[in-house]
Amino acid sequence: MNINIKFLENNLLKQLPLYATEGSAGMDFFACGNYELLPGDVRLIKTGIAMEIPEGYELQIRSRSGLALKNKIFVLNAPGTIDSDYRGEIGVIICNVGQYSYRINEGDRVAQGVISKYDKAEFNLVEEVGSTLRSIGGFGSTGLK
Numbered sequence: 001m002n003i004n005i006k007f008l009e010n011n012l013l014k015q016l017p018l019y020a021t022e023g024s025a026g027m028d029f030f031a032c033g034n035y036e037l038l039p040g041d042v043r044l045i046k047t048g049i050a051m052e053i054p055e056g057y058e059l060q061i062r063s064r065s066g067l068a069l070k071n072k073i074f075v076l077n078a079p080g081t082i083d084s085d086y087r088g089e090i091g092v093i094i095c096n097v098g099q100y101s102y103r104i105n106e107g108d109r110v111a112q113g114v115i116s117k118y119d120k121a122e123f124n125l126v127e128e129v130g131s132t133l134r135s136i137g138g139f140g141s142t143g144l145k
Contacts, residue, residue: 011048
């Protein structure tokens with residue numbers, strides 16, 4: 001799959017998203033700018049790129065596991081969806097849930113993205129929906145283990 005990417009004016013490093021290994025499903029996205037995240041902060045981290053995602057696909061933005069585990073830095077709305085008709089700058093909503101400030105420097109890997117195919121549903125209004133063993137058991141109804 002080929003995806004067109006444009007570097008925006010604020011992108012001084014001109015770093016394309018990067019698959020860290022041959023088996024990586026997610027591509028790393030890099031910060032465009034410097035940010036200080038205090039404990040509890042939520043910030044929009046710019047990437048300095050715009051992408052043309054093909055119709056029928058989305059770009060899912062996810063946390064990087066190392067940042068989450070070691071520094072408690074998460075993509076807040078993970079996975080965030082970048083739709084195929086969006087052409088603006090890719091931004092990453094980052095939250096610091098840790099006890100300490102965290103510095104993001106220009107060029108740091110801040111999130112990963114996965115290109116995912118999707119289908120659109122057609123909705124049919126009905127009087128009843130089909131029954132299952134679980135049926136209307138509610139959240140947690142399949143058990144705790």
